[in-house]
Amino acid sequence: MEQRTHRSEVMLSESFMYDGVIIALIISVANNLYDLGVLDLANEFILILIIWYGIIEHFIRNSNVINFDIRYRLLFYTTLLGGAALNTIVYKTYGISYIPIIIAPMIITLLVDYEFGASAGLILSLSTAFHHHDFFMFLHLFPQVFISTYLLKNTKNRIQVAKAGLISGIVSLVMILLQEPVRHFYFSMRDYIVIFLNPIFSSIAVVGILPYIEITTRIYSNIGLAEIATINHPLLKTLSLHAPGTYQHSLRVAELAEHAAESIGANSVLVRACALYHDIGKIRNPEFFVENLKSPEENPHNTLPPDVSKNIIMKHVTDGIEIARKNRLPIQIELAIPQ
Known part of the structure; x- marks a missing residue:
């Protein structure tokens, strides 16, 4: 090594x-x-x-x-x-x-x-x-x-x-x-x-x-990142429609992360943008994530083998990277999705 x-x-x-x-x-x-x-x-x-x-x-x-x-x-x-x-x-x-x-x-x-x-x-x-x-x-x-x-x-x-x-x-x-x-x-x-x-x-x-x-x-300045990190972006609107729970979660994480970044002198614009899009891959299978379920009884993982559930959950990362590339999101966001 x-x-x-x-x-x-x-x-x-x-x-x-x-x-x-x-x-x-x-x-x-x-x-x-x-x-x-x-x-x-x-x-x-x-x-x-x-x-x-x-x-x-x-x-x-x-x-x-x-x-x-x-x-x-x-x-x-x-x-x-x-x-x-x-x-x-x-x-x-x-x-x-x-x-x-x-x-x-x-x-x-x-x-x-x-x-x-x-x-x-x-x-x-x-x-x-x-x-x-x-x-x-x-x-x-x-x-x-x-x-x-x-x-x-x-x-x-x-x-x-x-x-x-x-x-x-x-x-x-x-x-x-x-x-x-x-x-x-x-x-x-x-x-x-x-x-x-x-x-x-x-x-x-x-x-x-x-x-x-x-x-x-796909290398964005803070100016470009600030424009990407708005709730009016088409991708975030899609997330709010298909995975409303994930959308609300992302908004909350972005708010907390932005304040934390500001308090330590980090790049708050970049942190906010990455937080907003970090779960963008859940657009494809929103019903498999608990924040999008109306009740615990509807959880589809209850009827699936553990390895299948694990693969579905892990796949939202690769789906997120694929969606980021397809929509030409900043490279900074793409590299932050797996983190």
Whole structure:
């Protein structure tokens, strides 16, 4: 058993090492897509590797979220690489004022974790500034990334995303104005307006993109989970019709679990959603569960062999997983059903 655990840890360590090399290489190439220079590419590759092994790998190894399911890692990597490509294209086409630097970090923060969102922002802003040999660019880009991701920690509604975008816009403008006496940007009034509005429109884009990512990956943010965890969801309505006792039980469990999670600082939105759907498999055979019986005399288990009763009761777990997949419920809920 110990040998197997050690072997899995070694394989995981090697996987992280290979991931870092591949991510660093792709981002370096993306940054040098328009003006490919071997020396710049090599320098950026080394810089990203240093950040990866110095910061991100530590978070990955100690994160319960990123190792929860392989889809979390894939989402983190894909969003990070997509953000790098988007930033390069926008910068080369329109200039520094238009770089949507906060989009990828905000998405990662909402769907994965704050530490990974901030780390992604550090890689994107530092590699972009390093590519253009401009440290002042980093002082403009990273503060808005840090503020936007920090403000989205444990966010539960879209208003908080909008607020994060607004405050990031103010920070972005202030950082440029503070550099003006030293740099002499010679920006027009239009440029300053763009610098302020860029994070705001980026946050609007995040709100618009988020549902599509959630539906596609089944990895939900707290915003999506809050929408799922309402009694108006079609699946919960079906549960209330076919298994009213189970439905009332689930509501009560969700209420108690939510209060307990809040008292210890856990994710109450996730806990409530999982509690509401944990017995969703009882939709298929509601009459075999005591909470749905009108009287004890109607209990069908009284006439069944023990092994058959056991199989029927246990089957509500596999039925629940199947229903969760069929209805594309969040992966967090699917993995909580057997618990």
